[in-house]
């Protein structure tokens with residue numbers, strides 16, 4: 417195992433734009449993988465009238481980052497630090513940099529502000545919150561910001577330098593290679609396989625948000641993609657963008673979901689209908705049954721044909737209501753292997769019924785969704801199972817239902 421760390425060096429990638437990152441040749445542990453080819457943490461200095469840093473490096477290389485940056489500029493002259501993505505392999509250098517650049521304003525999306533303040537004790541710093549389509553004049557260059565939420569975390573954005581036509585997308589379009597030659601056309605071999613491997617590991621679980629990315633890129637003349645891991649892409653740019661489009665497309669059709677519920681005050685029925693609408697928006701047929709009003713035969717027949725089953729109830733006296741338990745007992749005796757299952761419900765106090773349903777589902781041989789498994793396999797924290805909705809599914813609670821249904825839709829529409 418290599419355990420060496422290459423000393424990084426400043427590198428001009430365009431006029432007044434310098435790579436100030438870190439090449440990490442170790443077999444880096446990352447997202448429960450080991451990066452056999454190492455990686456880089458690419459940060460960039462735009463040495464304009466208002467000097468600007470775009471992203472930083474992994475937390476452990478903060479001092480080294482500052483030392484190499486100091487060869488190009490006095491850090492106290494830096495006016496802006498753009499943070500496209502809060503994860504510490506890109507924002508980690510902020511801890512050291514913020515001290516040496518006391519007047520710099522940190523530029524990020526709204527969800528990133530609290531994360532960065534908490535992670536690096538930056539509560540007293542100036543933040544500039546940008547929204548989709550905002551621009552920033554940095555004195556000789558103009559930065560355009562596009563929000564790309566959930567690709568792969570909520571606060572993510574990409575930055576485009578209008579004058580140089582360079583896209584800085586952080587994790588997006590990256591490769592995990594300790595790229596010493598910086599540019600893909602200088603790589604000693606074709607990087608396509610590594611590019612796809614990175615996509616599959618980091619981006620694919622969030623593939624529905626690639627559509628947002630593709631919309632964000634529309635109309636941009638991109639002459640260089642300067643991501644924050646691996647090679648800077650200046651050759652075959654359309655090919656690499658198209659790979660994201662094709663790799664994120666649905667590959668499976670004709671899926672079906674059965675949604676069964678009982679309800680006291682119609683809130684659980686509303687949740688069932690939001691699930692149905694979200695599935696239908698994804699071209700998945702969704703049958704909805706009120707277990708107290710539908711024939712058992714119709715429900716069981718629908719479950720047999722379904723690829724996923726959602727079961728929900730309101731909570732009364734710490735338990736589910738109506739005929740639902742009889743349905744669950746019948747499902748427990750069936751062979752439902754290969755189907756996805758999830759529990760849901762609206763509740764007022766503790767929502768015990770949802771947990772009881774979950775227990776029943778875990779006694780079947782279905783693939784029962786849990787928050788724990790979602791976090792471990794994708795890192796997503798906005799998708800929760802069981803889907804627990806307090807009172808009415810509105811606002812953030814409505815979004816929660818949609819996110820959970822969309823997650824299952826993605827599982828159904830993408831071949832393993």
Ligand code: FEO
Pocket residue numbers: 501503505506568587645
């Ligand atoms: Fe390279 Fe999401 O961090």
